[in-house]
Amino acid sequence: MDGSFLVQGRFRLWTPLRKGVRFVNILVDMPGEASDLSAARIEQFARQLLEAAGEWEAELSISLVDDATIRRLNRDYRGIDAPTDVLSFSLREGEPVGQAYPLGDLVISVDTVRRQAAAYGHSVADEVEELIFHGFLHLLGYDHDHDDPSLWRRAEQELIETLKQRDLSFIPKGLINTSHDSKREKKGG
Numbered sequence: 664m665d666g667s668f669l670v671q672g673r674f675r676l677w678t679p680l681r682k683g684v685r686f687v688n689i690l691v692d693m694p695g696e697a698s699d700l701s702a703a704r705i706e707q708f709a710r711q712l713l714e715a716a717g718e719w720e721a722e723l724s725i726s727l728v729d730d731a732t733i734r735r736l737n738r739d740y741r742g743i744d745a746p747t748d749v750l751s752f753s754l755r756e757g758e759p760v761g762q763a764y765p766l767g768d769l770v771i772s773v774d775t776v777r778r779q780a781a782a783y784g785h786s787v788a789d790e791v792e793e794l795i796f797h798g799f800l801h802l803l804g805y806d807h808d809h810d811d812p813s814l815w816r817r818a819e820q821e822l823i824e825t826l827k828q829r830d831l832s833f834i835p836k837g838l839i840n841t842s843h844d845s846k847r848e849k850k851g852g
Contacts, residue, residue, distance in 0.1 A: 687713055690724040697727045697773050700788055708792045708833065712799055713766075715825040721766040722754075723802075725795060730774040748775045749794040751801035769798040789833050796822070796835035 689709050691702040705725060713721055728736075730746040738744040740752075749772075754765030771794050773787075780790040800818060807815040819837040826834050 692726040733772040767802040
């Protein structure tokens with residue numbers, strides 16, 4: 664059963680998928696300022712990502728917020744008083760919080776996404792998906808700041824190769840796998 668509804672000016676898309684005993688629940692929370700983005704496209708990409716990684720039993724939420732909100736979260740949870748592009752909150756770490764198939768929450772700054780998309784010369788929607796991909800790897804337990812970078816690069820490349828086999832409008836390049844300038848070509852560059 665698919666469904667969408669408007670809640671206090673925010674579009675929410677709830678889409679469970681059942682395959683035998685498998686269950687995927689994706690929630691996309693978008694402010695009105697993100698009306699140029701498609702919740703359905705975000706949900707579709709997230710679903711393809713979960714399936715490509717073999718995450719058939721997962722609950723994932725994706726919240727698009729402004730820079731002020733992500734700055735507050737970044738300060739409160741990471742001790743960094745500055746906006747960032749994406750934050751990942753794994754629900755598989757620590758004590759269970761009641762979900763049947765927890766994976767986690769991704770919080771993405773639409774303000775930062777717009778700046779980065781303009782700087783790299785691609786669409787805002789593609790930048791959102793690149794950040795979903797990056798945040799998803801964090802939810803799976805990869806940490807490019809503290810772990811062996813080759814582990815992240817290997818996981819990133821394997822997932823990219825799996826996604827290439829699917830009929831997607833966007834395939835992430837990865838934020839760690841390639842150098843900053845070659846993977847995110849700038850306008851005119």
